Amino acid sequence: MYNMLIVDDERYAAEGICNCYDWESLGIGEVHTAFSAEEARVLLTERDIDILICDIEMPDEDGLSLVRWVKDHSPQTESLFLTCHSEFDYAKQAFQLKSFDYLLKPVDSSELAGVVSQMIRAIEERAEKARSAQLVQKYESLWSKQQPKLAERFWQDLLARRILTFGDFLERALQDAQLTLSPDAYALPILVHVEEWLRPFAGRDLEMMRYAVQKAAEEVLLAGQPGQVITDRNGQLFVMVYEQHAGAHEFTGAERWEEACGSFAASCKELFYCRVFCYVGYFAPLHDMPGLCDGLKELQHTHVAKTSPVLVYSAEMDAAHGEKEKNSFVQQSIQFIKDNVEEDISRDDVAAHVGLNPAYLSRLFKKETGVNLIDYLIETKMNRAKQLLDTTDMTVSMIAQQVGYSNFSHFTRMFRKRFEVNPQEYRKH
Structure with a gap:
């Protein structure tokens, strides 16, 4: 209900207006x-007047002066002027005061x-606009608090190879994380x-010091850079520096x-011990x-000398790691096929197991072994059947x-294709 x-x-005149209408029916x-x-x-001052x-x-003070005061002290109040006079100057001042309307008596x-x-x-x-604005502000505040978590989850999933990076999968994942990066970034x-804590921190103190290191990394290493x-x-701390359009020279520009x-x-040694x-x-x-970060982790594991606090991972190191990683994917695929020879598995199942796109895995498998992935899968099953x-x-x-094989005819065709006889004929010989 509103107050008038x-x-x-x-x-x-005042009491006449008060009694001239059923104001309650309007919500007053x-x-x-x-x-x-x-x-x-x-x-x-004492009441909320709408x-x-x-x-x-x-006599003592005109309504125009009162409304000026109202605009300063009760800005939510809507004002309506009533007057016996139709002077233009009154109407002009009422308009300047942004009064809702200007009516002539008798009304x-x-x-x-x-x-x-x-x-x-x-x-x-x-x-309603104020409520909407408050709601927007509330959700903007929640978004600003949630967005870093969404971004971190994106990177966790990407580095764990849980995000497909072909087609529009990467773009959708970036949008879901509310990151402004493009897939080409x-x-x-x-x-x-x-490597080592120089003082014996434990429990909450250790968590606080880890948080301090993380915030310092953000301030010093990013230093305003996106x-x-x-x-x-796995609990490893990474600083990811963004560049929307990196030139070719920047592939080795980590110096x-x-x-x-x-x-x-x-600073960490001095401030955080x-x-x-x-x-x-x-x-x-x-x-x-994913591959580059795995290479950094491998460099960290093999960094024995510890003579310098900074090591730069070169493109040559990455190429060597890439070859090792590719071989690892192929070996994982071979082992998965051998371990699941009794299952009705497909190329897609193998690819899902190693976390690669099926087409890419097929090309990689062919390059490393000289055999098509599908052919190797069928051959492994037929050799086991033999x-x-x-x-x-x-x-x-x-x-x-x-x-x-749940389809006996299909099994027989595959066996004949591999050994040039059907299973029954092979057993007789």
Whole structure:
């Protein structure tokens, strides 16, 4: 319900407006009257007045002066002027004061009620806009708090190879994380490793010191550069420096971060009582980040001398690591096929197991082994079937099931294609 105040130095006029209409039917719960600007100020100070109906000409202080005061002290109040005079100057001043309307006395009660209804709608619209603004502000605040978590989860999933980087999968993942990076953006990863705590921290103190190192990495290593400090799923701390359009020269341009990392390591020793080592990568496309970050972790594990707090990971190191990683994917695929020969597995199942795109895994497998992945899968199953035919009395249909074929005819065709005889003929020989 709304509160309305009627101000007129003529008592009968104020009371007439008060009683001329069923104001409650419009949602007005209280109707107050004042017979001077001074009385009106008292009421406006003591109560929340939503609607002010005010005469302009009054003996001690006119309505225009009162409304000026209202604009400063009760800005949420909507004002309506009533007057016996039609002077243009009054209307002009009322307009300048942004009063809701300007009506001439005597005013018809239905006309007045119509204007008051409009004032109520304006108040409701303003309140709705205020609520919407507060809601937007609330969610913007929540978003600002949540966004770093979403960004960190994106990087955790990307480095764990849980995000496909072909097609529009990467773009959708970036959008879900509310990151402004494009799929074609570049990043330079820096692995920050606390090698040793120089004081015996434990429990909450240790967590606080780890947090301090993370925040210092953000301030010193990013230093205003777009980027993110994240902890991967294995607890490793990475600083990811963003670059939307990296040139070819920036693939080996990590030297500019060496000095910053050296200063950061020295600060950590002095302020946080820990020995920190930084392993600096180079700018590369987002889809190369999993391999590059794995290379940094391998460099950290093999860094035995510990003579310098900063090591730069070269493109040559990455190439060697890449070859090793590719061989690892192929070996994982071979082992998965051997371990699941009795299952109805496909190329997609193998690819999902090693976390690669099926087409890419097929090309990689062919390059490393000289054999198509599908052909190797079928050959492994057929060799196992041949072994079972040689060493067991199992029926051919049972053997087909043992190597993952529910369709007996299909199994027979594959066996004939591989050994040029069907399973029954092979067993007879």
